[in-house]
Each structure stands twice: as C-alpha cells, then as structure tokens.
Amino acid sequence: MLLGCIGDDFTGSSDLGNTLVxxxxxTVQYSGTPTDPADPDVEAGIVALKSRSLPVExxxxxxxxxxxxxxxxxxxQILFKYCSTFDSTPEGNIGPVAEALARELEADRVIFCPAFPATGRTIYQGYLFVGDKLLNESGMENHPLTPMTDADLRRWLAIQSTVGVGHVNAATIWQGADAVRERLDAEADAGxxxxxxxxxxxxxxxxLGRAVDGLPLVTGGSGIALGLPDNFRRQGLLSPEGPVWEGQVGRVVALSGSCSxxxxxxxAHHIGLGQPALEIDPRExxxxxxxxxxxxxxxxxxxxxxxIYSSADPKAVSAIQSEYGTETVAHALEDFFADVARYLVDGxxxxxxxxxxxxxxxxxxGLGISQLEIGPEIDPGVPAIRAGEDLVLALKSGNFGARDFFDKAARMLGDEG
Known part of the structure; x- marks a missing residue:
C-alpha cells in the first residue's frame, strides 16, 4: 500500500476513493480499522471512520x-480526509486529530485544503466558498451537528488547534509547486x-499535490487527492491496469437521512418523477x-x-431536537436506517x-461491511461501490449529487435483470 487515508465519515471516504480511482x-475502503493485513494489490487504502461528530478524545x-x-x-504518505465544507465545531475534530497525526508522523508542515471545485467548494484568501456564497451563508450554518458559522478557515482551525496556522494564497499557488514549497518552509520557520x-x-x-510530494501528512477534502497519485506514478509504483467495474442485477432501494x-x-425531484417515497417521522x-x-x-x-427518507428542513429538525435532544434523535434515526438496510438486504x-x-x-x-471496492463515478464525489458478491452501494454525502441522483445511481449500480 502506497497511500494511506483516514476518513472521518463513510460518504466522504467513498468520495475520496472516487477521486483516487x-x-x-x-483503491479499497475499509469500514473502521481492519484487524487483518490488506491485499497486496491495494495501492490506496482508506480507513473510513465515523469520527466527525464524536467527542474529540x-x-x-x-x-x-x-x-x-x-x-x-x-x-x-498519510492523508487525513474531512468534508469539503470543513465540518467541525470550535472544539474540533479536525484540528485535534491533525495534531495527533502530525505528532506521530513527526510532520513539521501540514497543508489543509478542503477545496473541491467540481462541487463548488473553493478557497480564496483563506475563505471557503460554496458556489458563490461564503460557507457561513451557504446553509451550512444550519447544520444540526456541525454548524459552520465562520468561512475563514484560518480562524476556525486556529480555534481548534494549539499550533500556529499559516496560509498559502492563490497567487503563490499559481507560481507553481516550488513556490508553494518555499511558502510552506517560511510558514514552518515562522511557527x-x-x-x-x-x-x-x-x-x-x-x-498542491506536486508540492506535498514526500511530506508524511496531508489533510483536506477529496479534491486534494487529485494530484497525489502522479507522485507515485512518476516513481513507477502504480500498476498500469485500472480497476474494472461490473454492476449488479436486482432490486434497488434508496435511504435518505440527510437534511442538506x-x-x-x-x-423532491424523485417524488416529482412519480417514484414511490415514504417520509419518516422521527417522533414515530x-x-x-x-x-x-x-x-x-x-x-x-x-x-x-x-x-425512504427523513430529510426535513432545518427548522423542523431543530424543533424535534429541542423536544428530544440532538443526540437522542440522531442515534434513533441512525439505528432505524441501519435496521432498515438489514431487512432490505435480507429481503x-x-x-x-x-x-x-x-x-x-x-x-x-449495520450491514457488517468491512471492505468496499471503489468503482466508477456516479456524480462528482460519489462513486459506485461493491460491498460483496451480491451487493452494490452508492454512499452520498448530503451536499453532493445532481437533482436526479437517486435514479442515476440506480442505473449506474445495475438493473432489475
């Protein structure tokens, strides 16, 4: 294995896998840290954690x-992958996790770049934009678990971290990888x-990918992985044969718990097409x-x-959370969808x-899946995934995908047979 990746959620990890494939x-995505060695043919391994909203420790x-x-x-090389909207709170978890990884790897300079232009996430002068809006005006300020109230990533990361936070601006990046490396050296020297x-x-x-060649630790969204494979390719370390995808015949169901x-x-688009839809009331x-x-x-x-969906608007979500508690509602819905998935696969x-x-x-x-083979792209940031001999998945981050994503994903995954 050449590139080791740590993702702080499952959909973001499959998004990263999509970029690398x-x-x-x-590329293989693992559900949690494996206990057995990886297959020797794996060039990029992604350990997908569910750590984004956990307590920092x-x-x-x-x-x-x-x-x-x-x-x-x-x-x-190790890549710590987080969301392209830098989902976190003033307490963490991006800063504390990055600090811990940097200590272990003795990394004295670490870039942070959640940009993903293909999905409208860009960074300019240190500010994160979603389309033409600042992050804190994009709807992310209403996120039920990690509300993003400041688009200045320098300020947000500094609040979470005990080390100094610097900046490489666009003008420097446009001068090329050598200029970026010089700037990273200067920031490291400045503390x-x-x-x-x-x-x-x-x-x-x-x-940026060329600039971080040889650095032990890189952090960012899936977009930062665009330039990493070529570093290994230039060394003649990558297999010339790419992965092969075969879809799956059989029934399909979509589950949505995102409120993005x-x-x-x-x-709404799926329902407008006349497709069957069942709305879940968390109170029930x-x-x-x-x-x-x-x-x-x-x-x-x-x-x-x-x-099957539970994707209410932010006001409705807030009302239910106020009534029952944020964690109670979140755990109940997660357990519900895990159980639904098990019954569906058994069916x-x-x-x-x-x-x-x-x-x-x-x-x-819930399905007890330990390993996922990353396949072709459905929409930017969302690949088709094989989870076993008879099961394929599409795991979508709430913010990703075109309006017709559900039908498009069903077609990419296979057909009824």
Whole structure:
C-alpha cells in the first residue's frame, strides 16, 4: 500500500476513493480499522471512520489506531480526509486529530485544503466558498451537528488547534509547486506548521499535490487527492491496469437521512418523477409506533426506485431536537436506517443507495461491511461501490449529487435483470 487515508465519515471516504480511482489507483475502503493485513494489490487504502461528530478524545484515538494499521501496511504518505465544507465545531475534530497525526508522523508542515471545485467548494484568501456564497451563508450554518458559522478557515482551525496556522494564497499557488514549497518552509520557520491553502481550480489542487510530494501528512477534502497519485506514478509504483467495474442485477432501494439543501432537492425531484417515497417521522421512531420492519416491508412492496427518507428542513429538525435532544434523535434515526438496510438486504435488495454521511455510516456498520471496492463515478464525489458478491452501494454525502441522483445511481449500480 502506497497511500494511506483516514476518513472521518463513510460518504466522504467513498468520495475520496472516487477521486483516487479516477486517477488510476487501486483503491479499497475499509469500514473502521481492519484487524487483518490488506491485499497486496491495494495501492490506496482508506480507513473510513465515523469520527466527525464524536467527542474529540474518541476521534483522536480512532484516528491513531487507523494510522498505526496503515503504517503497518507500508504506506509512504498519510492523508487525513474531512468534508469539503470543513465540518467541525470550535472544539474540533479536525484540528485535534491533525495534531495527533502530525505528532506521530513527526510532520513539521501540514497543508489543509478542503477545496473541491467540481462541487463548488473553493478557497480564496483563506475563505471557503460554496458556489458563490461564503460557507457561513451557504446553509451550512444550519447544520444540526456541525454548524459552520465562520468561512475563514484560518480562524476556525486556529480555534481548534494549539499550533500556529499559516496560509498559502492563490497567487503563490499559481507560481507553481516550488513556490508553494518555499511558502510552506517560511510558514514552518515562522511557527505555523498548519497551513490553509487556497484552491479555486483543479489545476491548483494538482499543483498542491506536486508540492506535498514526500511530506508524511496531508489533510483536506477529496479534491486534494487529485494530484497525489502522479507522485507515485512518476516513481513507477502504480500498476498500469485500472480497476474494472461490473454492476449488479436486482432490486434497488434508496435511504435518505440527510437534511442538506441538496438532498432535500433530490428527494423532491424523485417524488416529482412519480417514484414511490415514504417520509419518516422521527417522533414515530422514538415512540416506537413505526418500525424498521414496517419501512422495509413498504419498500419491498414497491416498484421502481422506492425512497425512504427523513430529510426535513432545518427548522423542523431543530424543533424535534429541542423536544428530544440532538443526540437522542440522531442515534434513533441512525439505528432505524441501519435496521432498515438489514431487512432490505435480507429481503433480496442488491442495490442500496444512501444519502447523508451519518446515515451511510450507520448502514455500512449495520450491514457488517468491512471492505468496499471503489468503482466508477456516479456524480462528482460519489462513486459506485461493491460491498460483496451480491451487493452494490452508492454512499452520498448530503451536499453532493445532481437533482436526479437517486435514479442515476440506480442505473449506474445495475438493473432489475
């Protein structure tokens, strides 16, 4: 294994896998830290954790466990992958996890770049934009677990970190990889080992990739991985044969627990197409008046691409959280969707689509999936994934995907047969 990756959620990890596969690396995503060695043919291994919203100490512990396993596989570079909207709180977890990894790897300069231009995430003068809006005006300020109230990544990371935070601006990046390396040296000498990097184009990410060749630790969104495979390719370390994808025949169901603006639009579009859809009321789940078996039986009785969703607008979500507690509601819905997924697979579903990082993580854990083979791209940041001989998945971050994502994913994953 050449590149070892630690992802702080499942959908973000598959997004990263999508980037690496497109760049020609044989990539496998693991559900949590494996206990067995990796297959020797794996060039990039991604340990997908569900650590984004955990207490800081737990997130750090899990990340260090993943690091130890990846080092045991012989990885030459480690990538800590977080969301392209830098999802975190003033307490963490991005800063504390990065500090712990940097200590273990003795990394004295670490870039931070969540930019992903293909999905509208860009960084300019240290500020993160979503499309033409600042992060804190994009809807992310309403996120139920990690509300982003400041688009200045330098300020946000500094609040979470005990080390200095520097900046490489776009003008420097446009001068090329050597200029970036010089700036990283200067920031390290100034006591700023953590460095926010601007990026507004894919070319900027490719430049950053060349600039970090040989550095032990890189952090960012999946976009930062665009330029990393070529570093290994120039050394003649990558196999010339790319991965091969085969879809799966069988029934399909979509599950959505994301409340993001993008996912709510996808749900509305899917319903507008006349596809069967079942809205879940968290109050009924908490009151145990509606069960996972009820939802699964409904889906198994439908044609087309049935959708089971709990994707209310932020005001409705806040009202339920105020009534029952944020953690109580979140855990109840995650357990519900994990149970639904198990019943669906037991009932013969072979193509499963999930929307939302927490939902996707719960489903993967609930199904007991330990290893995922990354396949072709469905939409930017979202690949098709093989989870076993008879099961394929699409794990979508809440903010990703076109309006017709659910139908598009169903087609990419296979057909009814």
């Amino acid at each position: 497109k760049a020609g690396m044989r 737990e997130a750090v512990r899990l990340s260090l466990e993943a690091l130890e396993w990846l080092q045991d596989q012989g990885c030459q 700023n080992p953590f460095v926010i990097c601007d990026a507004i184009r894919d070319d900027d990410l490719l430049t 603006r993008a996912t709510r639009g996808q749900v 789940i908490l009151a145990e008046t509606f069960s996972a078996i009820d939802a699964a039986e409904w889906a198994l009785g439908q044609d087309g691409v049935p959708l 013969g579903v072979t193509r499963l689509i999930t929307a939302g990082g927490e939902t996707s993580g719960a489903v993967v854990e």
